[in-house]
Amino acid sequence: THIGNIRIEFVDMALRGRDSMEIVEELRERIGRIPGAEVKVDREREGPPLGAPIEIEVSGDDFAVLADLSYEIMRRIEGVPGLVDLQSDLEDALPEMQFIVNRRKAALLGLDTRSVGTFMRAAIFGLYSTRLRAGEEEYDITVRLPEDQRNNLELLSRLRIGRAGAGAVPLSSIGSWEYAAGRGSITRKNQSRMIAISGETEEGRSVREVLDDVSTVLANMELPLGYEITFAGDDEEMRKAFAFLSRAFMLALGAIMVILVAQFNSVFLPLIIMVSVVLSTMGVLIGLMLCQMRFVVIMTGLGVISLAGIVVNNAIVLIDCIQQHRAAGLNALDASVAAGKQRLRPVLLTALTTILGLIPMAVGYSLDVRSFPPRIIAGAETSAWWAPMAVAVIFGLAIATVLTLVVIPVLYNIFDNLAEHIKRRWAPKDD
Numbered sequence: 366t367h368i369g370n371i372r373i374e375f376v377d378m379a380l381r382g383r384d385s386m387e388i389v390e391e392l393r394e395r396i397g398r399i400p401g402a403e404v405k406v407d408r409e410r411e412g413p414p415l416g417a418p419i420e421i422e423v424s425g426d427d428f429a430v431l432a433d434l435s436y437e438i439m440r441r442i443e444g445v446p447g448l449v450d451l452q453s454d455l456e457d458a459l460p461e462m463q464f465i466v467n468r469r470k471a472a473l474l475g476l477d478t479r480s481v482g483t484f485m486r487a488a489i490f491g492l493y494s495t496r497l498r499a500g501e502e503e504y505d506i507t508v509r510l511p512e513d514q515r516n517n518l519e520l521l522s523r524l525r526i527g528r529a530g531a532g533a534v535p536l537s538s539i540g541s542w543e544y545a546a547g548r549g550s551i552t553r554k555n556q557s558r559m560i561a562i563s564g565e566t567e568e569g570r571s572v573r574e575v576l577d578d579v580s581t582v583l584a585n586m587e588l589p590l591g592y593e594i595t596f597a598g599d600d601e602e603m604r605k606a607f608a609f610l611s612r613a614f615m616l617a618l619g620a621i622m623v624i625l626v627a628q629f630n631s632v633f634l635p636l637i638i639m640v641s642v643v644l645s646t647m648g649v650l651i652g653l654m655l656c657q658m659r660f661v662v663i664m665t666g667l668g669v670i671s672l673a674g675i676v677v678n679n680a681i682v683l684i685d686c687i688q689q690h691r692a693a694g695l696n697a698l699d700a701s702v703a704a705g706k707q708r709l710r711p712v713l714l715t716a717l718t719t720i721l722g723l724i725p726m727a728v729g730y731s732l733d734v735r736s737f738p739p740r741i742i743a744g745a746e747t748s749a750w751w752a753p754m755a756v757a758v759i760f761g762l763a764i765a766t767v768l769t770l771v772v773i774p775v776l777y778n779i780f781d782n783l784a785e786h787i788k789r790r791w792a793p794k795d796d
Contacts, residue, residue, distance in 0.1 A: 386568045393449060405450045407565055417563035418572045419448060419579065420601075424557040425592035431455075434592065435560045438583065445578045447570030454552065454561045462518065466540040475528050476539060484526045485536075489515045518542055561597070571659055572603075603662045610666035617670060618642065621677055629684070633780045638680040641773055645676045645765035652760025653753070656727075661753040668757030675719065675758075676765045679712050683773055697781040701774035709770065716766040720759050727755035 375385055385408050393406040421442075423434050435453050443451055464485060466478050486492070491509035498504075514520050522542070525533035552559050566575050576596060583594060618639065625635035649669055653660060686708050690700035729752065 390568055403452055405452065405565075407450065418566045419564040419575060420597040421562040421579070421583075422554065422559050422595045422597050423562070423592065424554060424559040424595070425589070426558060428551065428558055430589060430592065431558060431560045434588070435562055437586070438562055438594070441582050441586065442564075442579050445575060445582060447567045447575045448564045448579065449567055450563075450565040452563055454563070460544060463543050463545050464536070464540050465543055471539045474534055474539060475531060476526065476534075481526065481536075481539065484524075485521075488521070488524060573659075606662045607666070610662065610670065614666075614670050614673070617673065621673075625677075625681070628681075629688070633784065634684055634777075637684065637773055637776045637780065638677055640776060641680050641765060641768050642673045642676050644768050644772065645672055645761045648761040648764025649757045651764065652756045655760070656752075656756050658753055658756060664750065664754040665757050668754035668761070671754075672758050672761040672765065675715075675762055676769065679715060679766070679769045680773055682711065683708050683769060684777065687774070687777060697778050701777055705770055705774055712766060712769060716762050719762055723755040723759050726751050727759055728752075 375381060375388070381388075389406055389408050396404055396406060398404070421438060423431055423438065425431050425434075432455055435455055439451055439453060442448060464481075466481050468478065471477060471481065487508070488510050491507035494506045494508045496503050497506055509515065522535065522537040524536050526536060526539075527533045552561065566572055580596070586594075588594065622635050622639065625638060626632060629635065646669060649665070649672065652658075653665070683704055686704035687697075687700045690703050691697065695703065
């Protein structure tokens with residue numbers, strides 16, 4: 366009864382001409398803050414359910430201390446630029462009567478908190494006993510105390526709880542009643558009580574920037590012994606995604622290295638190809654800087670991994686051609702020049718077709734196939750998702766193409782001269 370939800374569905378992008386995040390920011394500014402209410406304005410989440418972009422977890426034992434810490438944290442970070450819709454999952458419920466079990470006395474009498482809780486639940490809320498069949502209908506029969514008795518604390522304290530192999534004892538001998546504030550929900554993580562504080566980020570500031578400011582504000586906050594603050598949300602998901610993509614990238618390079626060693630029967634040639642893969646990431650960073658884009662862990666990481674496959678393919682073609690000319694009797698320098706001339710057109714065409722195919726994705730053009738005839742849409746919202754990957758591949762491939770045609774022949778000659786020098790130095794001399 367205290368929660369309301371309003372869902373707004375936007376018209377197509379071509380009809381409104383504004384990004385959904387711009388409209389969300391305007392709605393958030395117009396609504397502002399309403400005294401006594403928590404208002405959250407956000408767009409619908411796509412994909413699997415994830416946490417909020419900014420999520421701070423406060424964990425410890427005492428829920429009252431956790432509540433005070435959560436209020437203090439919210440007071441400190443509410444002025445961080447770009448942080449909006451700051452909320453806590455702490456739900457205050459109606460006051461309630463709590464029966465606090467004296468664990469020491471209960472243990473001496475052969476009881477524990479579980480048995481006491483089960484007994485009181487059966488007495489107050491009822492315990493399923495059997496089922497009554499009346500014609501074709503069935504009704505559950507629940508046994509519990511009469512209403513006038515279960516709402517009387519004095520009578521409840523006189524209840525006698527049975528013990529295995531011993532007589533029953535009154536509840537008043539193993540605990541006492543306390544009037545305290547209720548909790549709407551209690552969340553635990555790693556067996557510790559926890560309160561989560563979440564917030565959204567405004568357009569124009571990344572999650573990383575906002576999180577750095579929040580970390581700076583909370584750095585000098587003193588915490589009681591046994592309590593800690595951890596950051597979750599998008600930051601935790603980004604760390605997991607980065608770790609996964611890093612492992613995938615290293616495994617891919619390792620598998621490529623093994624295959625190349627088996628193919629060329631050499632260690633130096635695969636190392637040359639791996640150098641070109643590493644240097645191609647320079648083009649990714651240059652492209653992100655020129656387009657003023659952030660390094661998106663998932664999409665940019667996928668772009669780097671896919672780029673590695675293209676670079677390796679071009680490098681293999683060029684080195685294989687050099688090896689063929691070497692087998693025909695040319696020296697390393699002449700073979701490199703001849704292979705560069707021969708493979709220049711295929712390498713450039715491969716790179717050019719890939720770059721031209723990704724340009725519409727990078728600049729935000731997409732094809733709407735839901736209508737007939739299909740129409741081209743400019744500035745579609747999905748372009749913000751795919752653009753980092755497209756930019757990474759475009760600029761990375763452009764730089765890698767130059768590196769393939771220049772750096773690989775140079776490295777090939779360097780390694781060849783080094784190998785010849787080693788052979789002359791360590792070759793056995795005839796007497």
